[in-house]
Amino acid sequence: MSTFFAVLLIAHVLFGLVGVMASFRVTFLLIKSTLPIPALIRASMYAFFSYLISWFSGGWYYWKHYGGVVKPKIVDGAFPWAHLVFMEAKEHVFLFMPFATLCIALVLWLKADALQQDPALRKKLMVLSFFVTLLAVIITLSGVLITGGAR
């Protein structure tokens, strides 16, 4: 693998992990009785931009390197499900992340007062943020399985 693709893959993994941590932070901060709005907006923006960078770097790697070099090895190897189930699902489910995290960031940014006053609204956003975090963890674990399948 060339240095360029190695950097793309590392960026995909690192920014994905930053996104998971930022999403977890948003969920955690939404539990508080008095919301720290600036910290929440910051964390939600980190999550959105991290997933976006991970999306682009991983997408470029997937398009230009993975499909021609790594995918045939996995599909012809002992663990074809690593690609046929987990990579196929991961690549499409990853497309959901920027949209969902942008929505969370916008609600925090534009409806901060309503969130502060309405515990029911806050709880609903917390549930959404929790499932975004859970999905990010599932995507990360899928990535681990794909790496295992390639090796």
Place this chain on the structure above:
Amino acid sequence: MVLDKEICMRKDKIVQGTLVSASITLFFIVGITIAGELYKVADASGKMVNPIKDYLKALHGHHWVGKGIWAVALFIVLSVLFSLVLRPSTDGKRIGSMISALTVSLIVCTLAVYGFFTYEFLIAH
């Protein structure tokens, strides 16, 4: 005071528009993904091809890139459209319902994608 109310209503409409558009975009991604895999026809040589995936690939270089570009375009168009047509909510209930709808969409779409590719591998592969 009037200006504050106007800004507040505009913010409300932007949030509503974005939430509804995100839910629709998620289902669009699932729909085009599953349709792309299931819709197969034989070409002139008798080989089975995927017309939707091939069309996306011809337009954007890769079907996944095409799905991403189409999803972003759909999301932007629908967000603008819904932000213009939806009425601002007087309480937080409508936005709360839209957030819950997005949560349900996220869960259903994730299960649909993982379920579909598991089915494809176990049954159809």
